Amino acid sequence: MKKSIIVFILPLLIFGFTGLSSCKNRAEKNDQKQVELEQVKSLETEIEKNVYPLPTSAEVIDMLSELEVGYIMGISNPVGNSKKYFTSSARAINLGCYGADLSYATLYNINQEVINYLDAIRALANELNMSKIYDETLYDRIRENFDNKDELVGILTDAFNETYEYLSENDQQPLALLVVGGAWVEGMYLTTHVSEAAYQVAGIARVLLEQKASFELFLDITKPYMDDPNVESFVNLLDPMKKVYEGLSTSLTTQNITDITTAIEGIRSQIVQ
DSSP: OTTHHHHHHHHHHHHHHHHHHTTSOHHHHHHHHHHHHHHHHHHHHHHHTTSOOSOOHHHHHHHHHHTTOOOOTTOSOOGGGGGGOOSHHHHHHHHHHHHHHHHHHHHTTOHHHHHHHHHHHHHHHHHTTOTTTTSHHHHHHHHHTTTOHHHHHHHHHHHHHHHHHHHHHTTOHHHHHHHHHHHHHHHHHHHHHSSTTGGGSTTHHHHHHHHHHHHHHHHHHHGGGTTSHHHHHHHHHTHHHHHHHHTOOSSOOHHHHHHHHHHHHHHHHHHOO
């Protein structure tokens, strides 16, 4: 996906700058090196602010569907809740949540739920001036590809990319981060609730452990925006999850999964009301 641009571009940029400086004398190199590092840092910032920074909920839910667990009605955020979100921050967070719910319904071909969640997302997107992203074209593309899971993941991932890019490019990076955070929380919630005993489903532990890296990345990219009260408030909500992940190793026990489930339930209950 698009975030891989950073992985490939930055090493090339660093290599290029280093190569240019190799022909200069030693006195000039010290000054040049500082300039080059500043240029790389600036470019990294510019690239990152326009690229969705984490695996999208569609990609996470796709991992779940590969585990062959069935769709469970009623665990997603009820679409009626979309009318309860009156602030931009609440709308952004739950736009992310509904994005995960849409991915869940779409990848399991629950057609009516797909329509319901598209409607909820569209309502919130309209309030955030993003109606062009979630228009009839998106509806049509999803309907046309119900039987092509790979294509569906691509369509939904593109929608998330466009959401993040739109907010970032319109100086609303804090809201963009809240969308990302909301999607991450709901994706984790769905992961821990796809079975009454998630720890008994082979592969669930792997999915949950893999999300540790994306969680840590999310905390990192929010640091420059912690002076925004909405970002700070949301990140503070994640403290229980942070404590659980800090105590994990390279594998999960049944107790670890129970702790993750409890932490994510508490976080979600405060944003999905």
